Amino acid sequence: MGTYLTLVRRELGGYFFSLTGYVVIATVLLLLGISFAVMLGAYNGQALDAPLTELFYSTMFFWLIPLISAPVICMRLFALEKFSGTFETLMTTPVSDRQVVGAKFTAGWLFYALTWLPLLACLRIVHNFTTQGTPFDWPVVGTTFAGILLLGALYVAMGCLASAVTRNQIIAAMLSFALGISLFLLSFLKFSVTSQAGWVAKTADYVCLIDHMEDFARGVVDTREVTFYLSFTVLFLFLTLKVVESRRWK
Amino acid sequence: MNDAPMIEVRQLTKRYGRRAAVQDVSFTVGRGEIVGLLGPNGAGKSTTMRVLSCYMPATSGTVRVAGFDVFRQADQVRRHIGYMPENNPLHQDMRVREYLKFRARLKGLGFRRSRARVDVVLEQCGLREVSRRMIGTLSKGYRQRVGLADALVHEPELIILDEPTIGLDPHQIRAVRQLIKDLSPAHTVLISSHILPEIEMTCQRVLILHGGQILAADTTENLQKTMSCGGQVVAELAGPPAELRACFEELDGVERYDVAPAEGDFYRCALTPRPGVDLRPLVYEKAVSRGWRLRELTRTRHSLEDIFVHVTRADREEENP
Numbered sequence: 001m002g003t004y005l006t007l008v009r010r011e012l013g014g015y016f017f018s019l020t021g022y023v024v025i026a027t028v029l030l031l032l033g034i035s036f037a038v039m040l041g042a043y044n045g046q047a048l049d050a051p052l053t054e055l056f057y058s059t060m061f062f063w064l065i066p067l068i069s070a071p072v073i074c075m076r077l078f079a080l081e082k083f084s085g086t087f088e089t090l091m092t093t094p095v096s097d098r099q100v101v102g103a104k105f106t107a108g109w110l111f112y113a114l115t116w117l118p119l120l121a122c123l124r125i126v127h128n129f130t131t132q133g134t135p136f137d138w139p140v141v142g143t144t145f146a147g148i149l150l151l152g153a154l155y156v157a158m159g160c161l162a163s164a165v166t167r168n169q170i171i172a173a174m175l176s177f178a179l180g181i182s183l184f185l186l187s188f189l190k191f192s193v194t195s196q197a198g199w200v201a202k203t204a205d206y207v208c209l210i211d212h213m214e215d216f217a218r219g220v221v222d223t224r225e226v227t228f229y230l231s232f233t234v235l236f237l238f239l240t241l242k243v244v245e246s247r248r249w250k
Numbered sequence: 251m252n253d254a255p256m257i258e259v260r261q262l263t264k265r266y267g268r269r270a271a272v273q274d275v276s277f278t279v280g281r282g283e284i285v286g287l288l289g290p291n292g293a294g295k296s297t298t299m300r301v302l303s304c305y306m307p308a309t310s311g312t313v314r315v316a317g318f319d320v321f322r323q324a325d326q327v328r329r330h331i332g333y334m335p336e337n338n339p340l341h342q343d344m345r346v347r348e349y350l351k352f353r354a355r356l357k358g359l360g361f362r363r364s365r366a367r368v369d370v371v372l373e374q375c376g377l378r379e380v381s382r383r384m385i386g387t388l389s390k391g392y393r394q395r396v397g398l399a400d401a402l403v404h405e406p407e408l409i410i411l412d413e414p415t416i417g418l419d420p421h422q423i424r425a426v427r428q429l430i431k432d433l434s435p436a437h438t439v440l441i442s443s444h445i446l447p448e449i450e451m452t453c454q455r456v457l458i459l460h461g462g463q464i465l466a467a468d469t470t471e472n473l474q475k476t477m478s479c480g481g482q483v484v485a486e487l488a489g490p491p492a493e494l495r496a497c498f499e500e501l502d503g504v505e506r507y508d509v510a511p512a513e514g515d516f517y518r519c520a521l522t523p524r525p526g527v528d529l530r531p532l533v534y535e536k537a538v539s540r541g542w543r544l545r546e547l548t549r550t551r552h553s554l555e556d557i558f559v560h561v562t563r564a565d566r567e568e569e570n571p
Binding site: 003013088 | 333334
C-alpha cells in the first residue's frame with residue numbers, strides 16, 4: 001500500500017512538474033467556459049424545464065473534454081517511462097506490476113477528475129444569479145459527477161493501455177484518441193438501428209455513452225450503466241497489466 | 251544473511267527471438283567481491299545484468315542472487331540489489347533529494363529510515379550541494395552520482411552497475427571509481443565496462459564476455475600475466491640498422507621484429523616476444539654490450555582487442571588441437 005501511494009504521488013506530481021498538466025487544465029477550462037457561455041446565451045431569460053446539468057452536457061464541448069483530455073493525460077504514463085528508460089529502474093525495485101498499473105491509472109484518473117472541478121464553479125455561478133429558488137439539486141450534480149468520473153475511468157483505462165503498448169507518447173495519444181472516438185461513435189449506432197428488438201438494438205443500447213450520460217445528468221443512476229463502465233475499465237486495466245507483464249514472455 | 255554466494259549463474263541463456271544474446275553462461279560471485287564484466291558492445295553484458303536484476307527472465311538456466319531465485323523470488327532478489335542500468339535513466343523533472351526519497355520509499359524503506367538513508371547517500375556521493383537542484387539541469391557527472399546514490403539508498407548487498415563511467419570526463423571517472431572502491435568490503439559489486447583499464451583499476455576479478463559466452467574468468471593479476479606474453483616491446487636504439495636486425499635475429503626470445511627509422515639517428519624497433527619472455531632486460535644488455543644508445547624501452551599495454559584476439563585464439567586451439 002505504501003509503495004502504491006508513493007507511486008500515485010509521484011505520477012500526480014509529474015503532471016504538475018510538466019507543462020502537459022497545465023495545458024490540459026487550461027484546455028478543459030476553456031471548453032467548460034465555452035460550454036457555459038453557449039448555454040447561458042441559449043437559455044437567457046427562458047424558463048427551464050430540465051436540470052441544469054443536462055443542459056451542460058447537451059453541448060458538444062462536454063464530449064470533447066473526455067475525448068481529448070484523457071488521451072493527453074494518459075499518453076505519458078507508460079510511454080514516457082519506457083522512452084526515457086526509467087521503466088527499467090522502476091521495474092527493478094520491489095514493486096509488483098499490478099501496483100504500477102494501478103498507481104498510474106489512479107493518478108491519471110485523479111488528474112482527470114481534477115480538471116472537471118471548474119464545472120462546479122460554473123454551476124455555482126448560475127445558482128447565485130437565478131432568482132428562482134433552486135434551479136437544480138445538488139444530488140443531481142452528484143450523479144452527473146459520478147457519470148463523468150465513471151466515463152473518465154473508462155477513458156483513462158483505455159489511455160493506459162494505449163500508452164503501455166508503445167514508447168512514443170504521440171502514438172499513445174493518437175491510439176487512445178482513436179479508441180475513444182470509436183467507442184463514442186458507437187453511441188450513434190443506436191439512432192441508426194430501426195428495429196427496437198433483437199440483440200443488435202440491445203447491444204447498441206448498452207454501449208450508448210450519450211444515453212448513459214443523459215441518465216446521469218438527469219439524476220438517474222442505472223446499475224447496468226455503472227456495471228458497463230466498471231467492467232470495461234477493469235478489462236482495459238487487465239489488458240494493460242498483461243502488456244506490462246509481456247516483457248517476461250518475450 | 252545466508253552463506254550462499256552472492257551471485258550464482260548456471261547455464262544462463264537468453265534469447266531475443268532467435269538470436270541468443272547470452273548463451274550457456276555460468277559464473278559465481280562471492281560476497282564482498284568487486285567483479286568486472288568486460289566485453290565489447292553487444293557481448294551480452296547488459297542482458298546478463300538485466301536478468302540478474304529481475305527485469306527480464308532468462309530463457310533457460312538458473313540464476314540465484316543471495317540464494318534467491320531471480321524468477322520465483324523476484325521480490326526478495328530486488329530487495330537485495332541496487333541496480334543502475336546503462337545510460338542511467340532518471341526522472342528529469344524531480345529534484346535530487348526528492349528523487350532519492352521517492353526511490354527509497356519504492357524500495358520499501360519507511361518514512362524516517364528513507365530520510366536518514368537519503369542524507370547518508372547524499373553525503374557519500376558528494377551530492378549535498380546539489381540536493382535541491384532539478385536532475386534535468388545537472389551535469390552528466392552529477393547525474394551519474396545520483397544514479398549511484400539511488401543504487402545505494404536501500405543498502406543492498408549486491409550493487410550492479412552497467413557502464414557506470416561511460417561519458418564522464420577523467421576527473422569524474424576517478425571520483426566514481428573511488429566511490430566504487432569504497433563500497434567493497436560491505437557490498438558486492440558487479441560492474442560492466444568495455445574499457446579495460448577501467449576494470450583493471452577497480453575490480454579484483456574479471457569475466458570476459460564475448461558473443462554471449464564467457465571466454466575468460468580470472469583475477470586481474472592472472473589476466474595481466476596471460477596478457478604480458480604476446481605484448482610488444484618497443485625500443486628506440488641508435489645503431490646501424492643492419493646490425494640491429496642481425497642482433498634481433500639471433501636473440502632467443504624474439505618471435506618477430508620490425509626496425510623502422512625514427513627522428514635523428516635512432517631506429518624504432520618493435521619486438522614481439524615469445525610467450526613468457528620479458529625482452530626488456532635482454533634488449534638493454536645488448537645495447538650496453540654493443541655500445542648503442544638507448545632512448546626508449548617500453549612494453550606496449552594490451553588493448554582490450556588484443557586480449558580478445560588472444561582469448562578467442564586460445565579458445566579455438568582447444569577445440570581443434
